[in-house]
Amino acid sequence: MPTKAELQVEIDGLKHQVRRMDRALNQAQLDLSALPERLVSWPTPHIDPRSAEAIQRGLSEWEQNISDPDPRVSAYIRTQEGIGWGWEKPYTRNGQFAWCGAFAAWCWTSVKLDIRKKIFPSCYRLYSNWSQSSRHIEHEKMAPGDIVVVYAAKRSKQGDHITICVEAPDADGVFKTVEGNAHGTLGDGSHGEGVIRRDRTLDEVAHVYRLLGGDFDE
Numbered sequence: 001m002p003t004k005a006e007l008q009v010e011i012d013g014l015k016h017q018v019r020r021m022d023r024a025l026n027q028a029q030l031d032l033s034a035l036p037e038r039l040v041s042w043p044t045p046h047i048d049p050r051s052a053e054a055i056q057r058g059l060s061e062w063e064q065n066i067s068d069p070d071p072r073v074s075a076y077i078r079t080q081e082g083i084g085w086g087w088e089k090p091y092t093r094n095g096q097f098a099w100c101g102a103f104a105a106w107c108w109t110s111v112k113l114d115i116r117k118k119i120f121p122s123c124y125r126l127y128s129n130w131s132q133s134s135r136h137i138e139h140e141k142m143a144p145g146d147i148v149v150v151y152a153a154k155r156s157k158q159g160d161h162i163t164i165c166v167e168a169p170d171a172d173g174v175f176k177t178v179e180g181n182a183h184g185t186l187g188d189g190s191h192g193e194g195v196i197r198r199d200r201t202l203d204e205v206a207h208v209y210r211l212l213g214g215d216f217d218e
Contacts, residue, residue: 050110050216051145058107058164058178058195065187067194069094076102076180081109084117094193098122100162103180103195104147107164111215120162123149123206127158130209139205142175143168147209150200159206166197173202 047055066072073091076082076099083105091097105111105120119125126149130136142148142165149159167176177200184196 047144050211051143053110054107054145054164055166055178057109058103059166059197061103061106061180061195062178062197063187064195067186067192068181069096070194073097073099073102073180076106080113082106082116083121084113085121098181100179100181101126104162104164106180107178108147108211110217111211112217115215123156123159123162126162126209127207131158131207135209135212137208137210139202139208140169142205142208143210145210147211148175148177148200148205149207149209150204151206156206163200165208169202174199175202176200 061072064072069092071091077088077091077097078084078086083102085102088097091099101121101123105116108116108120111120119129126147137146144165144167146165148163148165150161150163152160154160161179161182163177163179163182165175166178169175176197178195178197180195181193182196182198183193184191184198186192186194186196
């Protein structure tokens with residue numbers, strides 16, 4: 001039976017391996033982050049210009065390494081580039097406001113303010129207004145720029161959290177997102193809560209919404 005000292009040496013060695021693997025993972029995530037930027041810079045037939053702009057806005061925020069709470073969140077909530085809820089108090093405390101929809105509105109600032117103000121703020125508003133419309137599409141047809149509502153532990157019928165698709169699902173059903181008010185990879189490559197990027201799977205998806213031409217400002 002190994003001694004306490006021998007076990008401690010083994011534990012220290014394992015901790016070193018975990019730290020090394022964590023550094024390698026962070027570097028790989030940073031390398032991977034360059035791919036969506038190339039896609040956004042050079043839109044393909046699969047990414048229309050408006051979607052490309054929305055993704056670029058989201059990734060630009062992500063690059064600023066915004067962790068919760070951050071004064072920047074107030075812009076998503078209170079200004080007309082986001083949901084335009086100017087009556088809300090400045091964001092100073094984690095949990096003060098569920099701002100995933102406000103972040104999606106910031107990304108999609110080209111959408112009419114009235115829509116961003118009334119529909120984007122919550123999963124329920126999206127569901128009650130759009131689930132029976134042509135904006136509501138099959139999960140498997142998800143494309144970059146789509147508004148993707150995912151489940152959390154509650155698995156509410158309207159979904160629990162709003163994200164933006166950055167890359168469509170691959171053969172294994174894995175897709176990439178940029179999100180606000182969530183846990184994942186921050187802009188500096190660390191794990192935290194704020195504006196993040198992460199991989200998700202189709203079995204997490206509650207609803208997918210795709211904007212229509214009439215939703216945009218002229």
